Amino acid sequence: MIGGSQSVALARSETRFSDIIYEKIVGMIAEGRFPVNERLPSEQNLAVLFGASRPVVREALERLRQDQLIVSRKGSGSYVRQRPDSSMLQQVPVGSLADVQRFFEFRAGLESAAAELAARNWQQADRQLIQEALDALEQCLVRGDLGAEEDFLLHEAIAYASGNQFHTIVRNWFKPHFSIGQSVTRSLSLRRTPQHLRDVQEEHRAIVEAIFNRNEKAAYDFMKTHVLNARARMFQGVEP
Structure with missing residues (x-):
């Protein structure tokens, strides 16, 4: 036994x-x-x-x-x-694909809660950091850059604006996990249509607008949708 x-x-x-x-x-x-x-x-x-x-x-x-x-x-x-897209597997450490997907599931709950709190608690300095991060990501889109670090910084600014230090602590603990997912999805996005890239950016913009409008529910919902969409985008690729 x-x-x-x-x-x-x-x-x-x-x-x-x-x-x-x-x-x-x-x-x-x-x-x-x-x-x-x-x-x-x-x-x-x-x-x-x-x-x-x-x-x-x-x-x-x-x-x-x-x-x-x-x-x-x-x-x-x-x-x-x-x-x-087969290039996705080349960017993920061997044997860790399932964990990368599980981490997206974890992020969906964590980051939507952070966005909800950010909508409730942001201060003027937080607003400026979030806007600067969104603008930097927009410039990456214009230049055709990867933008993985800028993507991370936008989500980090939102976590900081939550006013709850544990959101930023968790992000520091798991920074490599956040980085892998964001790097893979953004690199895959560069292989797709300009409209695909624009759609991803509009998801970010909707989150930010909801936060600035102090619409807690919309901020939560938009962030959750964005993270789950990113998870799904991992497997979008070659047409049959």
Whole structure:
């Protein structure tokens, strides 16, 4: 019989294995080995392919569904829904793609709460910092620069304006995690249409306007939508 601590360790090992399989399948979709609109191999065949148990494969497939990379059709199996840009995988440390996506989920709650507080608590100095950061990001858009650092600074200014020091402390703790996600999504944006880049900037502008108008609910909602959209943009890429 496995003890409590051993059970937890085993569960973590199983979860980690599912993350590896998840990343491998993402890579195979990006490479075109599993084409868009085609059915994936069955759970059993994938388990054999990766040397894993079916529950581990099932967990990996569920995350792929959450990421909208695959879709299930009742009685038929799982089908590839979209093909991500293969350059995305080159920018993410091997074995960490699932954690990058989980961090977006974490950010969605954290940063929307910070935006809500910023709308309630900003002072004139905060407003100036936020506006300067938004303007700097706009200039990156005009020049065609990556803008990852400017993006980070805008979100940091909003966190500071919340008036709650724990929002800035958490950002410092997890700065590498924030930076990876923002660098990847912005570099992918540069490979897409100018309208795509403009849409991302308009999301930032809507957040800032809601904060300046002290509209707490709108600031919360716009920030949450923006972060979840960034998460989804990780997998937008090559057309079928």
